[in-house]
Amino acid sequence: MNQLERDLLNNLQGGFPICPHPFRLLAERLGYSEETVIKGVKNLISDGYVSRFGPLFNTEKLGGAVTLAAMSVPPERFDAVAEQVNSFEEVAHNYEREDHLNMWFVVLACDENMLENVLHQIEEKTGLNVLNFPKEKEYFLELKLEVPQ
Amino acid sequence: MELTALQHQLIEELRNGLPICSHPYRTLADSIGTSEADVMNALHQLMQDGLINRFGAILRHRALGYQANAMCVFDIPDQDVRDIGKRMAALSYVTLCYQRERVPGIWPFNLYCMIHGREKMIVRAQIRHMVAQLGLTDVPQKVLFSKRCFAQHAGKYSLSPTSSVIPAGEQHEPA
Known part of the structure; x- marks a missing residue:
């Protein structure tokens, strides 16, 4: 696992920004380019380290x-x-x-x-x-x- | 809780996750047929209402080398359990913390926490630290390490008869 992947995993577990270009915002915070971060996240998913990227819904509050x-x-x-x-x-x-x-x-x-x-x-x-x-x-x-x- | 039509659509669209691209909310909006601003507002609202617990990456612990997975259970007196639960959840190595119903005569434990670690030895040390830190030495307790994790089924269920299936399985963690 490289530094980019570690940085992403350690900073992507919550609080993903809701703004027009969230990966750009994240990239600026972490000191990478937007393109690098997007590619990095895609790789983490395809390599099986991340099972899903997005909102984690509260099952009970959704009625389940x-x-x-x-x-x-x-x-x-x-x-x-x-x-x-x-x-x-x-x-x-x-x-x-x-x-x-x-x-x-x-x-x-x-x-x-x-x-x-x-x-x-x-x-x-x-x-x-x-x-x-x-x-x-x-x-x-x-x-x-x-x-x- | 009553969801708006847009929120329903969003939950549906997001079942496989957020589009990974430069403008994910616009992409979502395009596929639903609404504006980017509406999508962002609806998501903010879902967050505010507590319908979204967390927004980001769901990790596969085992793939990341976190093979040691301990479920620790305690029988805490009812009057203390909230306080202990809060303090337990605040420990850096605790990954989940739940209060659950006891099963009288069979399972006296009412407080559960998960610790995920790379090595059993380290997890055991963390459990000792937790027990000492929270004063739980004399409390009935058990540690259940996982031996195998079965290939997870999608864990699918329908939200309502009108909505199709959302995969909630991956969004839940054990204990």
Whole structure:
């Protein structure tokens, strides 16, 4: 990773300007040309370091429902169950974690009823209990993942 | 919250992200059939109303070498959880912080945070620092490191019967 890419990653995680030429403004701040910054951002996306560039919408405020769910999956069934769970288009992330609750995933749906419905369907499909951990409050922070030298 | 037709269109247009070009808002405006000023105003309004949490790059932690991903959970007394949550979110190495419902008898934990790091050893040191800093030594707690992250499904869902699908999956992070 070169200096340009690091500078971009460290300065593009929030607060993108809303003005006629936002990349030019950003380029001036970082000491590059507008063209360099635009090309750099495109490269970060095509190289897979950035999954998406744009506004991060608040699902709940847009009327959607989101939760974190977990299951205790027998190790010998893990891969098969992961496939079953991931086949639901409402499942966004799925992580294997070190715990007896070893599968953790985020579920998004258009509303609370639909969300409940999806969790039930996952239980039916897998024959396993799904624990639901709805969010009560988010403690916001300046999301900054520092990309060092 | 009631969205204007323009806001709906914008959310729709932005589902794959902002056009990466010299004048992205004009490009957006052209494809919707409105003016650049209208697009910028609508985005400002979405920000102000809290419908946009953050505006910028969504990083792929793993691709960037952040392989160590710890979900730390704590059982904090209800009267203290807001204060501790705020202080936890303020720690430089904490990437997400949520308060969640407990599941009685099964999962007593109500405060969650994520720490993404390049090395487990460093993340473990950060967790020790957090526990000491916030006085959580005697609080029931657990650290769940991730072992594998499955290829993420798009995590698609419809906003309303009339709007088409927006990809929210990538916009959410675990825990």
